[in-house]
Amino acid sequence: MDQDQAFLPPGLAGEEYRAHVRAWLAAHVPAGFLADQADHQAPDLDACRAWEAAMHRGGLAGITWPQAYGGHGLTLREHLIANQEIGRLALPESVNSLGKELAGPIILAIGSEEQKRRYLPPLLEMREIWCQGFSEPNAGSDLAGLRTRATRDGSVWRVNGRKIWTSGAPNAQRCLLLARTGPIEDRHRGLALFAMRMDAPGVTVRPLRQMDGREHFAEVFIDDVVIEADDALGAPDQGWSAAVRVLAIERATNRMYRAWRFENELHHLVRACRLDATLAALIESGTYHRRLAETVVDIDIIKAYVEPVVERLMAGESIGDRGSLMKLHWSEAHQRFAALALELLEQAPPGAAPEVQAARARFQRLYLAARAETIYAGTTEIQLGIIGDRILGLPRERARGGR
Amino acid sequence: MSATMEHRDGIAAFAETARQAVASCAAKPVRDRASQLAGDGLLGILAPESAGGLDLGLDFAVPVMEAAGAGLLGFPLAETLLLGAAFGATPFGPAIVLGERVATIAWAGRVRTASGRVSGTVGRAPLADQADLLLVATETGAVLVARDAPGVTLQPAIGLDLEAPEHEVVLDAVAPLATLDAARFATLREDALLLRAAEIGGSAQRCLALALEHVSTREQFGRTLVSFQALRHALARQKLAVEHIGAALERHAALAASGAGEARHAARTAYAAATRFGIAAIESALQLHGGMGFTWEVDVHRHLRRARTAEAQGDAAGLHRRLAQDLLTANA
Numbered sequence: 217m218d219q220d221q222a223f224l225p226p227g228l229a230g231e232e233y234r235a236h237v238r239a240w241l242a243a244h245v246p247a248g249f250l251a252d253q254a255d256h257q258a259p260d261l262d263a264c265r266a267w268e269a270a271m272h273r274g275g276l277a278g279i280t281w282p283q284a285y286g287g288h289g290l291t292l293r294e295h296l297i298a299n300q301e302i303g304r305l306a307l308p309e310s311v312n313s314l315g316k317e318l319a320g321p322i323i324l325a326i327g328s329e330e331q332k333r334r335y336l337p338p339l340l341e342m343r344e345i346w347c348q349g350f351s352e353p354n355a356g357s358d359l360a361g362l363r364t365r366a367t368r369d370g371s372v373w374r375v376n377g378r379k380i381w382t383s384g385a386p387n388a389q390r391c392l393l394l395a396r397t398g399p400i401e402d403r404h405r406g407l408a409l410f411a412m413r414m415d416a417p418g419v420t421v422r423p424l425r426q427m428d429g430r431e432h433f434a435e436v437f438i439d440d441v442v443i444e445a446d447d448a449l450g451a452p453d454q455g456w457s458a459a460v461r462v463l464a465i466e467r468a469t470n471r472m473y474r475a476w477r478f479e480n481e482l483h484h485l486v487r488a489c490r491l492d493a494t495l496a497a498l499i500e501s502g503t504y505h506r507r508l509a510e511t512v513v514d515i516d517i518i519k520a521y522v523e524p525v526v527e528r529l530m531a532g533e534s535i536g537d538r539g540s541l542m543k544l545h546w547s548e549a550h551q552r553f554a555a556l557a558l559e560l561l562e563q564a565p566p567g568a569a570p571e572v573q574a575a576r577a578r579f580q581r582l583y584l585a586a587r588a589e590t591i592y593a594g595t596t597e598i599q600l601g602i603i604g605d606r607i608l609g610l611p612r613e614r615a616r617g618g619r
Numbered sequence: 620m621s622a623t624m625e626h627r628d629g630i631a632a633f634a635e636t637a638r639q640a641v642a643s644c645a646a647k648p649v650r651d652r653a654s655q656l657a658g659d660g661l662l663g664i665l666a667p668e669s670a671g672g673l674d675l676g677l678d679f680a681v682p683v684m685e686a687a688g689a690g691l692l693g694f695p696l697a698e699t700l701l702l703g704a705a706f707g708a709t710p711f712g713p714a715i716v717l718g719e720r721v722a723t724i725a726w727a728g729r730v731r732t733a734s735g736r737v738s739g740t741v742g743r744a745p746l747a748d749q750a751d752l753l754l755v756a757t758e759t760g761a762v763l764v765a766r767d768a769p770g771v772t773l774q775p776a777i778g779l780d781l782e783a784p785e786h787e788v789v790l791d792a793v794a795p796l797a798t799l800d801a802a803r804f805a806t807l808r809e810d811a812l813l814l815r816a817a818e819i820g821g822s823a824q825r826c827l828a829l830a831l832e833h834v835s836t837r838e839q840f841g842r843t844l845v846s847f848q849a850l851r852h853a854l855a856r857q858k859l860a861v862e863h864i865g866a867a868l869e870r871h872a873a874l875a876a877s878g879a880g881e882a883r884h885a886a887r888t889a890y891a892a893a894t895r896f897g898i899a900a901i902e903s904a905l906q907l908h909g910g911m912g913f914t915w916e917v918d919v920h921r922h923l924r925r926a927r928t929a930e931a932q933g934d935a936a937g938l939h940r941r942l943a944q945d946l947l948t949a950n951a
Contacts, residue, residue, distance in 0.1 A: 505943035520866035
């Protein structure tokens, strides 16, 4: 990589930082990376790793993390700015998002000093990709029912169990593993977090083919895997509660670029339609005006949830369960949009221009991938439950009269 | 940041005053409501100080409009706030702000001008039968006319809203009292969108509260209704709608406070969000009331009528067409 990629001018904040991000991206985005251009080629894993490592050196990743651990020591305000600029270009999704947005923040919150120095720099430099080992075949939405067991064996932990829907597992070097140290009746108590090495003997990854054809998530079999004591995160019975606190904030701060990426997609759709006489006539006709306008409104609502999060967190206010409102909205709005884009572009006549075909390919992928968005990170039904139980505070009354 | 938070505190101070004022208006005739609201300092929020107003930004009127929506205020409040500001430099401004004259706006149609007099039919004028002053659109902006001026004829109210029934007004060579140029009238119409978004938001909040109360007290199958997941999820979606509107209104406030040019667009999308999600939430709240929801006594239908009227007065359908057109133009 160029030397200038290793350079983030010190002391940049706010709009000065935005100018740096824009200039840096204009100079460094590799050819073919932009999803709204006809020459787009989805980059492979190595290209993504190199790119994300470069972004980190350029000051576009690890933005709020302390400099002692490889971060840039800036504020959430700059985090939002970087996300807006990255979103506008619809740059590839991170191949280490679970490291940057889940494992990293949890390590920062509950890890020891030694753990922070050991895990965080390789994560930002993309030498270690993380996956998330939470869900199990019988513990998905009901995570408290998980059965993977960690038993103390002298100075180490010995772990047995099975994880599923583990995104990124085939590429990961580390797994943020949630395992049970107490009896299953303890539900949420007695759960501990570990930083498990994916190359440890006894770890077997079986990729699952997704409905969009990719193999991004996997089953992870854990057979008598030894985890060193210094790879345990937080106290055995407190890891989970600490993680939950971090997760509530993360749900509101992760992938903050969504609204701007979504906007890139909407504008790409319109431009692609205008390149084709048939599609141009369709979007001009008025038939699609309502749904296009509703998409504009949906995107503004995502922004309306995201933008104040920064100021609130920086002022020390709590975000509470607002992340559930946001998640429910963007996932459903994005699915509505994906269906609209697909419906429009599938009306393209045979022999349409390459730009139109490229858009078709993008939005076919997007439509399929969007089916996962109302399932992962807490299904729509789980989010509705959270809003009812925790935001509205609805009583959880069961049957009366002893039934 | 601190500016935003001070702003929020300042705005919150209006909310409680507005709730109480709206509640005490309920049993009063329309003209006394004007005195009540003026006495509580609520009619001059947007008007210049020279007209007895507070000269505050649009976002300070948001909690007042929310309270008006929640409390089913039967008064042309948005119209009064906007006209007090628009005519603040004329003698009509202080009269409106002090509640001495009731003013309203015909939101649909426009009149022709000939020899300095206006003629034509306009509509969607809430409480025109109780008003002294009426703003009507012309080819070049808008004019203020006296409701009792020669040539002004009111048609009986027709429309859904029961709190501030809409009238059509026929004007035949009516002499205007004052004029508003096209740019200022356009701004007034844009500002009205944000006020309506707040009003619909207030109605949706209130209907959610009513639905919550109903399902928390009524029992079927030996359980209170709120224990059924289908109903809990419906309530969660109503809450989501209320939060969408609140977030969109806050976003407008933040953009307006920082002087961002996007504020006007944000007002449009806040209104579009309110008509789409707010009305769906009110309809859902009605559904959760079961048979009670279809009765005259339960207020949810009143909110629904009002919100649907606000949707028509702001031309939500036309706004969606314009938002789509803007998107197409931006990607030409």
